[in-house]
Ligand SMILES: NC(=O)c1ccc[n+]([C@@H]2O[C@H](COP(=O)([O-])OP(=O)(O)OC[C@H]3O[C@@H](n4cnc5c(N)ncnc54)[C@H](O)[C@@H]3O)[C@@H](O)[C@H]2O)c1
């Protein structure tokens with residue numbers, strides 16, 4: 001019911017507010033938030049007014065209050081269990097990342113087909129064999145998966161994950177995964193981000 | 207001179223074409239490419255016509271020919287040396303990633319302040335002390351950096367990198383880095399991708 005562009009802006013405001021809160025800033029004006037988020041001042045005030053947030057003249061918005069409101073709106077008050085498939089270099093980096101927890105995400109289990117990894121733990125996350133995929137997803141009711149297998153196995157694993165009840169896949173392995181209509185895939189292409197940077201940098205050197 | 211939205215579409219077509227080429231597909235119609243890339247058929251044909259590419263009736267476009275044309279347009283025929291700052295869990299995963307090379311990027315050096323890491327190599331990439339940052343960037347004429355330090359050191363390193371001649375930073379560490387006007391930052395927020403997935407998944411369960 002909230003359009004995706006507004007949701008993305010709200011998510012961006014929340015990130016900025018969390019940075020401000022971590023630096024012990026208690027209040028922020030819409031103009032400051034607009035500067036940080038690279039969005040128009042009027043747009044921010046319209047977005048926040050939609051959710052009953054009105055800044056105080058001369059004082060602005062209260063940072064921590066805005067943070068908890070946005071977290072409720074964005075559903076990040078909820079806790080989401082996430083499974084990770086492919087506990088290699090990238091998968092293990094993600095398993096170590098402490099930033100997921102403060103935004104409501106926890107990697108609860110990982111899966112791999114390398115016998116040296118199966119049955120070990122990384123931190124408090126167990127690495128299971130692929131045989132246990134369906135039962136662990138069933139037991140934990142996990143709906144989100146991170147896919148960090150080699151690209152050639154990604155489609156097969158995506159098909160298995162969605163059949164087992166996963167509805168959202170964060171895919172690092174390959175573009176254009178095929179999944180059923182009720183499932184969602186976000187493909188993260190780190191190299192495309194580097195390409196965007198080089199387009200812009202090349203613009204400095206015509 | 208090419209608007210950023212067209213560049214992004216071209217980059218998406220290129221990814222799809224590389225997947226097709228890897229599966230030994232030799233020809234593709236604009237409608238197939240439109241399906242893969244989730245873009246309108248007319249849009250694709252307009253984009254490609256702009257670069258002198260016309261499909262053959264009944265046969266479509268030649269995949270490998272389109273790939274080399276797009277690579278020239280996107281400048282990915284060029285080779286870009288990239289420095290990486292912060293050789294921790296995420297940095298090391300990126301240093302291992304073989305996917306950068308086929309799109310023209312090579313991490314040529316990494317930097318860290320952990321004495322256990324300085325002076326070691328990961329693959330063929332040397333990890334230097336931060337004292338060597340300016341001289342290595344100067345010597346290699348690197349213009350792109352990947353920033354994977356803890357968030358609290360990111361701004362300080364970004365300032366040093368841009369002062370040393372880096373013009374584009376792929377930042378994993380913190381939103382809203384401040385850099386001089388001629389420099390560009392792309393912030394990669396993996397958690398925001400998970401949030402987008404959970405918005406969509408929640409839409410399945412009103
Ligand atoms: N390393 C990076 O920085 C990076 C960046 C962008 C994209 N990627 C992509 O992410 C994926 C993982 O990259 P990586 O560097 O971690 O590779 P990796 O080879 O280190 O890890 C792959 C892991 O997947 C496991 N695996 C293989 N087949 C499997 C299966 N069917 N089910 C479950 N696990 C399986 C392997 O045992 C291994 O542990 C690749 O597709 C890569 O192209 C990686």
Ligand SMILES: NC(=O)c1ccc[n+]([C@@H]2O[C@H](COP(=O)([O-])OP(=O)(O)OC[C@H]3O[C@@H](n4cnc5c(N)ncnc54)[C@H](O)[C@@H]3O)[C@@H](O)[C@H]2O)c1
Nearest residue numbers: 093094097292293294295296318320354355356357359379
């Ligand atoms: N791990 C992930 O999957 C992930 C995901 C998203 C974002 N991030 C962010 O990426 C960054 C790195 O994450 P990580 O998990 O690799 O952390 P990490 O602690 O494993 O690695 C950080 C590395 O930076 C080095 N370092 C510290 N200060 C430095 C400085 N001034 N200059 C150069 N190097 C310095 C450390 O010695 C260490 O090797 C963090 O900001 C994290 O929030 C990580």
